[in-house]
Amino acid sequence: HTKYDPKEIENKWQTQWEADQIYHASDDSSRPNFYHLVMFPYPSGDLHMGHWYNYSPFDAYGRFKRMQGYNVMQPIGFDAFGLPAENAAIKRGIQARTWTLANIENMRKQLRAMGAQWDWQREVITCLPDYYKWTQWLFLQFYKKGLAYRTKAPANWCPGCNTTLANEQVLADGTCERCGSVVIRKEIDQWLLKISAYAERLLDFSEVVNWPEKTITMQRNWIGRSEGAEIRFSAEIDGQTEEIPVFTTRPDTIYGATFFVLAPEHPWVEKITTPQQQAEVDEYVTQARRMTEIERMSTEKEKSGVFTGAYVTNPVSGEEIPVWIADYVLMSYGAGAIMGVPAHDQRDFEFARKFGIPIREVIRAEGEEATDPATWTEAKEALGVMVNSGPFDGTPGEEAKARVIAYIEEKGIGHSKVNYRLRDWLISRQRYWGAPIPIVYCPEHGTVLVPEDQLPVFLPENVQFKATGESPLRYEPDFVNTTCPVCGGPATREADTMDTFIDSSWYYLRYADPHNDTAAWSPEKMHEWLPINQYVGGVEHAILHLLYSRFFVKALHDMGYLTFDEPFQRLFHQGMVLGSDGQKMSKSRGNVEAPDKYVSKYGADTVRCYMMFIGPFDAGGSFKADNLEGIWRFLNRVWTLVSDAWINKPNTAVSKESKAIERLRHKTIKRVTEDLNNFRFNTALAALMEFNNALIKQQRETVAHSAAYRDALSSLLQLLAPFAPHITEELWQQSGHTGSIHTTEWPTYVEELTQDEAFTLVVQVNGKVRERMEVPADISEEEVRKLALANERVQSFIGSSANVQKIIYIPGRLVNIVVRN
Numbered sequence: 001h002t003k004y005d006p007k008e009i010e011n012k013w014q015t016q017w018e019a020d021q022i023y024h025a026s027d028d029s030s031r032p033n034f035y036h037l038v039m040f041p042y043p044s045g046d047l048h049m050g051h052w053y054n055y056s057p058f059d060a061y062g063r064f065k066r067m068q069g070y071n072v073m074q075p076i077g078f079d080a081f082g083l084p085a086e087n088a089a090i091k092r093g094i095q096a097r098t099w100t101l102a103n104i105e106n107m108r109k110q111l112r113a114m115g116a117q118w119d120w121q122r123e124v125i126t127c128l129p130d131y132y133k134w135t136q137w138l139f140l141q142f143y144k145k146g147l148a149y150r151t152k153a154p155a156n157w158c159p160g161c162n163t164t165l166a167n168e169q170v171l172a173d174g175t176c177e178r179c180g181s182v183v184i185r186k187e188i189d190q191w192l193l194k195i196s197a198y199a200e201r202l203l204d205f206s207e208v209v210n211w212p213e214k215t216i217t218m219q220r221n222w223i224g225r226s227e228g229a230e231i232r233f234s235a236e237i238d239g240q241t242e243e244i245p246v247f248t249t250r251p252d253t254i255y256g257a258t259f260f261v262l263a264p265e266h267p268w269v270e271k272i273t274t275p276q277q278q279a280e281v282d283e284y285v286t287q288a289r290r291m292t293e294i295e296r297m298s299t300e301k302e303k304s305g306v307f308t309g310a311y312v313t314n315p316v317s318g319e320e321i322p323v324w325i326a327d328y329v330l331m332s333y334g335a336g337a338i339m340g341v342p343a344h345d346q347r348d349f350e351f352a353r354k355f356g357i358p359i360r361e362v363i364r365a366e367g368e369e370a371t372d373p374a375t376w377t378e379a380k381e382a383l384g385v386m387v388n389s390g391p392f393d394g395t396p397g398e399e400a401k402a403r404v405i406a407y408i409e410e411k412g413i414g415h416s417k418v419n420y421r422l423r424d425w426l427i428s429r430q431r432y433w434g435a436p437i438p439i440v441y442c443p444e445h446g447t448v449l450v451p452e453d454q455l456p457v458f459l460p461e462n463v464q465f466k467a468t469g470e471s472p473l474r475y476e477p478d479f480v481n482t483t484c485p486v487c488g489g490p491a492t493r494e495a496d497t498m499d500t501f502i503d504s505s506w507y508y509l510r511y512a513d514p515h516n517d518t519a520a521w522s523p524e525k526m527h528e529w530l531p532i533n534q535y536v537g538g539v540e541h542a543i544l545h546l547l548y549s550r551f552f553v554k555a556l557h558d559m560g561y562l563t564f565d566e567p568f569q570r571l572f573h574q575g576m577v578l579g580s581d582g583q584k585m586s587k588s589r590g591n592v593e594a595p596d597k598y599v600s601k602y603g604a605d606t607v608r609c610y611m612m613f614i615g616p617f618d619a620g621g622s623f624k625a626d627n628l629e630g631i632w633r634f635l636n637r638v639w640t641l642v643s644d645a646w647i648n649k650p651n652t653a654v655s656k657e658s659k660a661i662e663r664l665r666h667k668t669i670k671r672v673t674e675d676l677n678n679f680r681f682n683t684a685l686a687a688l689m690e691f692n693n694a695l696i697k698q699q700r701e702t703v704a705h706s707a708a709y710r711d712a713l714s715s716l717l718q719l720l721a722p723f724a725p726h727i728t729e730e731l732w733q734q735s736g737h738t739g740s741i742h743t744t745e746w747p748t749y750v751e752e753l754t755q756d757e758a759f760t761l762v763v764q765v766n767g768k769v770r771e772r773m774e775v776p777a778d779i780s781e782e783e784v785r786k787l788a789l790a791n792e793r794v795q796s797f798i799g800s801s802a803n804v805q806k807i808i809y810i811p812g813r814l815v816n817i818v819v820r821n
């Protein structure tokens with residue numbers, strides 16, 4: 001036989017598959033469609049170990065589905081807008097577009113070398129006008145529905161990058177995730193999408209088929225639904241009584257409110273601060289603005305605040321309480337103001353302790369004695385019975401909340417309220433390399449939408465970058481200066497571009513209709529392919545990307561552009577591939593491995609299989625280069641076995657080995673099928689290795705092969721095909737099959753044949769056949785005796801067990817029980 005030479009055969013088959021377009025999913029196949037999606041890569045220039053770890057099992061699953069009879073669509077594309085291209089442009093003076101497209105070209109080659117069944121005809125590149133034209137169109141639709149708006153809002157501002165940052169781009173220590181500068185807050189005009197309008201809908205996961213419970217919980221926490229009440233306190237301002245609301249989850253504690261806090265940015269701060277307190281308040285406000293929300297919310301941070309000199313009235317107890325400002329109260333949550341209940345809220349407790357504000361117990365555990373709050377070391381946050389609460393005394397737990405809410409509603413001083421932590425989605429980026437927001441500002445007509453027939457608003461390719469990284473778009477006269485679509489007069493373009501999370505919120509829709517130049521997609525193609533049957537991607541996207549995509553689909557559903565409500569039916573998060581030291585691969589640790597080197601040494605099939613063999617797909621594991629050898633030897637043994645068996649040995653109709661081989665074949669098909677169904681690629685491969693070893697053993701012991709043996713070899717190749725697509729294709733052809741192995745039907749098994757071999761045991765009593773039973777082939781004599789004696793029919797012939805004199809067993813055939821008459 002010839003030597004296994006992956007270099008030669010892999011290239012050969014990749015070229016052949018591409019020429020035959022066998023991985024293109026047709027829109028009108030008679031087979032059921034299966035949309036199999038993996039998160040698309042950012043075109044950084046190189047396909048790294050993580051991509052291989054992610055895509056190898058993903059592809060194996062897609063191939064398995066295809067062999068099971070599905071019309072599998074497995075597209076790939078590039079999430080091609082974003083900062084790195086722009087930074088490359090600034091640093092190296094190369095155009096962002098040139099840099100990006102060159103990287104894509106290289107990554108395409110690497111993706112091809114993997115031998116995955118990518119449907120290249122559906123490739124989507126988000127930075128090209130035929131894609132971002134529709135990103136802009138989508139923005140217009142959101143705007144028309146009131147779901148996109150512009151407002152002056154405090155933003156995280158990185159002075160280093162000269163751009164706004166989303167909360168998630170700010171690290172826990174308040175620095176920019178990219179450049180490490182301390183992030184400040186700044187008020188600027190921003191575009192936002194109103195995802196908050198979908199908070200309640202996004203909490204509903206009833207339409208997904210199978211998502212990790214953990215991811216659902218993370219999204220729920222991010223949305224952060226709180227049930228409580230809005231209660232209006234009142235204050236005298238310029239002789240007028242005005243009302244100011246707070247949001248509380250604990251209306252039952254209202255009698256314990258001993259102070260009131262406004263967020264430093266609250267518009268009332270100006271209105272109520274007394275002249276004596278003005279200077280101190282101003283200074284505190286300035287200081288608070290410098291901090292990020294994350295810093296302000298930190299529980300470690302010592303509480304700070306300033307008295308405004310003013311008082312408000314508690315509408316339930318009638319008590320007057322002092323108004324403070326403090327940075328632990330955020331303007332962007334609830335009402336931007338709180339009632340301070342130090343006895344039952346830890347933050348308020350710390351604040352009151354620091355500033356000598358009274359602490360009054362108003363909730364007590366059932367049956368507990370009164371204690372002096374001055375002796376407490378922390379707030380008592382648990383629900384309990386209302387005390388020191390006038391007419392409400394004695395009301396317990398949830399009932400207490402409900403009673404206070406009923407009371408304030410009746411008096412018209414508040415109402416029950418649900419609050420969400422989820423904020424609107426800030427999509428403005430003061431950056432160049434993104435989709436321009438299709439808006440024009442006219443001195444006459446204000447904010448005007450770019451008409452749909454004038455899309456796309458082209459992103460200029462030749463721009464002058466500032467060293468600071470500030471967006472060059474606003475200094476590009478040809479871009480900025482335009483005419484008003486309404487009056488034709490001079491107008492300016494919006495220079496902000498869109499957050500790249502927008503691009504990735506709909507790319508999976510475009511894959512279904514990638515070349516449509518009259519619409520973002522057609523309803524027919526959506527009907528054909530969506531929602532996605534299986535989505536695979538990193539857990540780092542558990543919140544934002546997945547939440548934004550769900551929001552897009554729900555909003556587009558409501559606009560009538562989609563008929564489904566959830567994009568991803570099943571979701572799977574792969575684990576992380578680590579360095580050989582068990583640590584995350586990183587340049588600083590020096591444990592980064594580049595896959596290309598191993599692909600050229602062993603071939604893609606070995607690297608793919610190794611990736612799947614590292615461990616359970618969702619657990620991740622360490623990449624140990626030495627262990628590639630084991631897989632390499634396995635594939636070589638498959639190679640030798642199949643080529644030897646087919647070429648060198650004659651064929652006989654039947655042989656003794658047939659039955660055992662047939663059973664092992666069915667058993668293996670069952671194991672591999674079940675493992676693949678459950679994303680257990682490592683154990684599926686282990687089953688194939690065992691199968692291969694058993695066939696090699698047979699091969700050595702026999703001179704001629706039965707049809708069963710040949711079937712076993714065929715099944716081995718077919719079962720291995722999703723893992724190692726090239727070697728199996730080559731051996732398939734060499735052994736005389738026609739057509740690609742990847743278009744064959746997945747082998748099926750007969751349940752009965754997966755059971756261990758059995759024989760019919762004849763049971764005699766005094767030499768007369770009384771019963772027959774199916775027993776495992778390897779049953780022991782002791783088990784045979786037990787089984788025979790326990791059988792009811794047999795017992796009826798024996799009478800009492802005391803009658804048994806002797807038991808004679810002829811292995812594999814019969815047992816004779818001799819009884820006294």
Ligand code: ANZ
Pocket residue numbers: 226247248249250253263328329330331332333334335336337338339340341343344345381419
């Ligand atoms: C009085 C009170 C008494 C509270 C008590 C809690 C315990 P979640 O669950 O996160 O929704 N709060 C309201 N708005 C705030 C803001 N803008 N900044 C900071 N804190 C704010 O928390 C709601 C609780 O957080 C509210 O209920 C309020 O404090 C505080 F024994 O009101 B509570």
